Amino acid sequence: MAYCLADLERGARSIESRVTPSAGPWLAPAHYPESMRIDAILEAGEEPVFSFEFFPPKTPEGEAKLYRALEALRPLGPDFVSVTWGAGGSTREKTIEIVTNLRERHGLEAMAHFTCVGATVEDLHASLRHIERAGIENVLVLRGDPPQGVERFERAEGGLGYASDLAQLVTAARYPFCVVGACYPEPHQEAASAEANLEHMAAKVRAGVSVLITQLFFDNADYFRFVEQARVAGIDVPIIPGIMPITSVASIKRMTAMCGARIPPGLLVDLERRAEEPEAVLELGVAYATLQCAELLAGGAPGIHFYTINQSPATRAILSALRLHRPWDRARLAGAGSVG
Numbered sequence: 001m002a003y004c005l006a007d008l009e010r011g012a013r014s015i016e017s018r019v020t021p022s023a024g025p026w027l028a029p030a031h032y033p034e035s036m037r038i039d040a041i042l043e044a045g046e047e048p049v050f051s052f053e054f055f056p057p058k059t060p061e062g063e064a065k066l067y068r069a070l071e072a073l074r075p076l077g078p079d080f081v082s083v084t085w086g087a088g089g090s091t092r093e094k095t096i097e098i099v100t101n102l103r104e105r106h107g108l109e110a111m112a113h114f115t116c117v118g119a120t121v122e123d124l125h126a127s128l129r130h131i132e133r134a135g136i137e138n139v140l141v142l143r144g145d146p147p148q149g150v151e152r153f154e155r156a157e158g159g160l161g162y163a164s165d166l167a168q169l170v171t172a173a174r175y176p177f178c179v180v181g182a183c184y185p186e187p188h189q190e191a192a193s194a195e196a197n198l199e200h201m202a203a204k205v206r207a208g209v210s211v212l213i214t215q216l217f218f219d220n221a222d223y224f225r226f227v228e229q230a231r232v233a234g235i236d237v238p239i240i241p242g243i244m245p246i247t248s249v250a251s252i253k254r255m256t257a258m259c260g261a262r263i264p265p266g267l268l269v270d271l272e273r274r275a276e277e278p279e280a281v282l283e284l285g286v287a288y289a290t291l292q293c294a295e296l297l298a299g300g301a302p303g304i305h306f307y308t309i310n311q312s313p314a315t316r317a318i319l320s321a322l323r324l325h326r327p328w329d330r331a332r333l334a335g336a337g338s339v340g
Helices: 005-019 038-044 060-076 092-104 121-133 163-172 194-206 220-232 249-259 265-273 278-298 313-325 328-333
Strands: 049-054 080-083 110-115 138-142 178-183 211-216 239-243 303-307
Touching: 038 049, 038 178, 038 211, 049 060, 049 239, 049 313, 060 313, 080 092, 080 138, 092 110, 092 121, 110 121, 121 163, 138 163, 163 178, 163 194, 178 194, 194 211, 194 220, 211 249, 211 303, 220 239, 220 278, 239 278, 249 265, 265 278, 278 303, 278 313, 278 328, 303 313
Parallel strands: 049 080, 049 303, 080 110, 110 138, 138 178, 178 211, 211 239, 239 303
Antiparallel strands: none
């Protein structure tokens, strides 16, 4: 079933009118306590987990845009939100500041991304202690991207070289965090093979990662095949699909070129036909992502992590339509368990 943008926005307004409490502008998820680790949220909840990812802005105007997006999305009651670390660890302090603000002032369960780029082990411990003092309970461990202008990652002197090393550092020191990791349905650009890609993921889980979130992808067959391969390999932690709604042809081409994700040929052709019509691109992107998410949830995925790019309309429309349509109920009626 295809949705046009107007239909989805009407759905968003309908959802908000029914779930927004009179006492405040947003609805906290009702099925678990206000503060909780993400692995516990997944274990406790009967509904899929929905989350939003933001990045730290570099300007006051960007920061205002971030909080406008947050206010627009907050009525949907996300299970958690995450904030990226920035290439080369360039936004370390800003990430912690925003995550703390989201938790303390906005009442949202928040997760800080955490990388080992350009940091010694002592630097990493200092940041972890800062995150712990802020009351943050969830960290997403990543190796991280090199600073802008640097082609390849280089381990800092006295630092770490892999996300699995970072997970081990967190768990060995007994920090009280849920450790989340990234994974790649289409093998990571630096992985020697699909088998090596799986082994890197397994190493993260052995090091203490208890939840995995995928890189963006556009072909659900890649996700379902990847999860099946993970289960055969003995990787049994939840694997949440990461979805980026397409809002611009140029930006999604740039993003996929950077991360190695593949746009299916048919989708790419339809996007390029609309390249000079921004509204038409947005409508197609929202419709495609809505159908993609519906199929994933009907197939047993444990939730959806939305890469928002600090924008709200597309994500807001998609999640509202999903909440109205409830495709995950089909998986329950069919007796299917969670594949993710």
